[in-house]
Amino acid sequence: MDINALFENFKQQRIAVIGDVMIDAYLSGKVSRISPEAPVPIVNFESREERLGGAANVALNLLSLGAKVTICSVVGKDQAGQTMQKLMENESIDTSGIVYSVQRMTTVKTRVVGNKQQLLRVDQEQTTDLNKEEENELLLKIEKIVLSGIDALIFEDYNKGVLTEKVIREAIKLANNHDVITTVDPKLKNFLAYQEVSLFKPNFKELQEGLKKTVNIQNESELKSSVLALKNVLKAENIFVTLSEHGVVMMTDSSFYHYPAHLRNIADVSGAGDTVISVATLCLVAGVTPEIIAQIANLAGGLVCEKLGVVAIQKELLHQEIEKLIATC
Numbered sequence: 001m002d003i004n005a006l007f008e009n010f011k012q013q014r015i016a017v018i019g020d021v022m023i024d025a026y027l028s029g030k031v032s033r034i035s036p037e038a039p040v041p042i043v044n045f046e047s048r049e050e051r052l053g054g055a056a057n058v059a060l061n062l063l064s065l066g067a068k069v070t071i072c073s074v075v076g077k078d079q080a081g082q083t084m085q086k087l088m089e090n091e092s093i094d095t096s097g098i099v100y101s102v103q104r105m106t107t108v109k110t111r112v113v114g115n116k117q118q119l120l121r122v123d124q125e126q127t128t129d130l131n132k133e134e135e136n137e138l139l140l141k142i143e144k145i146v147l148s149g150i151d152a153l154i155f156e157d158y159n160k161g162v163l164t165e166k167v168i169r170e171a172i173k174l175a176n177n178h179d180v181i182t183t184v185d186p187k188l189k190n191f192l193a194y195q196e197v198s199l200f201k202p203n204f205k206e207l208q209e210g211l212k213k214t215v216n217i218q219n220e221s222e223l224k225s226s227v228l229a230l231k232n233v234l235k236a237e238n239i240f241v242t243l244s245e246h247g248v249v250m251m252t253d254s255s256f257y258h259y260p261a262h263l264r265n266i267a268d269v270s271g272a273g274d275t276v277i278s279v280a281t282l283c284l285v286a287g288v289t290p291e292i293i294a295q296i297a298n299l300a301g302g303l304v305c306e307k308l309g310v311v312a313i314q315k316e317l318l319h320q321e322i323e324k325l326i327a328t329c
Contacts, residue, residue, distance in 0.1 A: 201242065
């Protein structure tokens with residue numbers, strides 16, 4: 001495989017991400033005393049930082065690898081929604097697929113950090129499903145974006161209400177009718193609504209919850225039969241399951257692959273799934289075989305786990321790791 005050609009191919013791709021976007025906010029300062037009002041630390045404020053999170057972090061991973069990205073979502077017509085728009089524009093993310101609704105609240109997760117340790121998290125969010133008007137407006141935007149010519153549609157579900165059953169089914173149908181690759185990073189709600197997609201990527205916990213059964217992760221035969229059962233239910237082309245320290249498995253129509261995890265100094269697993277679906281999607285669009293997709297995405301997920309916080313994959317680092325992988329094959 002020509003790695004340089006692969007990364008050049010990434011730059012040619014236009015990807016749309018549908019799902020729940022959010023702002024990750026951090027209030028940071030120093031703690032030197034406990035409050036006299038209650039047994040809680042007093043944080044002397046020093047800084048506030050706002051970052052893109054949720055499905056928007058998938059967009060950041062795609063951008064880091066050179067792709068062009070459009071976000072499709074519904075956020076509140078509020079101050080946080082304006083901040084979201086500005087953050088996306090600063091990253092050159094196309095926001096033409098975003099619906100701004102007066103009926104909804106933009107999701108913001110605010111972490112209070114004292115002496116570099118998280119003390120508290122405050123969530124501002126609305127998790128009810130979109131109403132019919134919001135669904136229809138979002139689907140119209142998705143249709144326009146698909147017809148404009150994209151290479152893949154990623155569904156990034158955080159159970160915040162954007163990916164309703166109607167949005168999922170209509171968007172997949174639209175993509176399939178126009179030969180657009182569809183990939184999914186699911187959550188339990190509407191887990192089985194993602195019918196006939198190109199690649200479905202649950203983690204092991206989601207696999208068990210979706211099938212409503214306990215699976216012995218160390219029993220290869222049981223693991224394989226469970227992944228096959230999910231594949232048959234979804235009629236998906238590929239099922240790609242991340243197994244944490246047990247690696248990953250990929251099932252196609254003809255093959256089943258299981259690759260172990262790479263030894264890493266794990267600092268934080270946050271955002272690893274976003275990286276895995278981003279890398280897997282770009283490789284799928286580039287025509288990489290499922291066997292190699294599983295290995296490259298496995299590498300990418302491990303690399304971001306070595307970093308503190310939610311971070312996008314570093315292109316140069318992934319390039320180096322792929323070179324090492326090929327050298328050992």
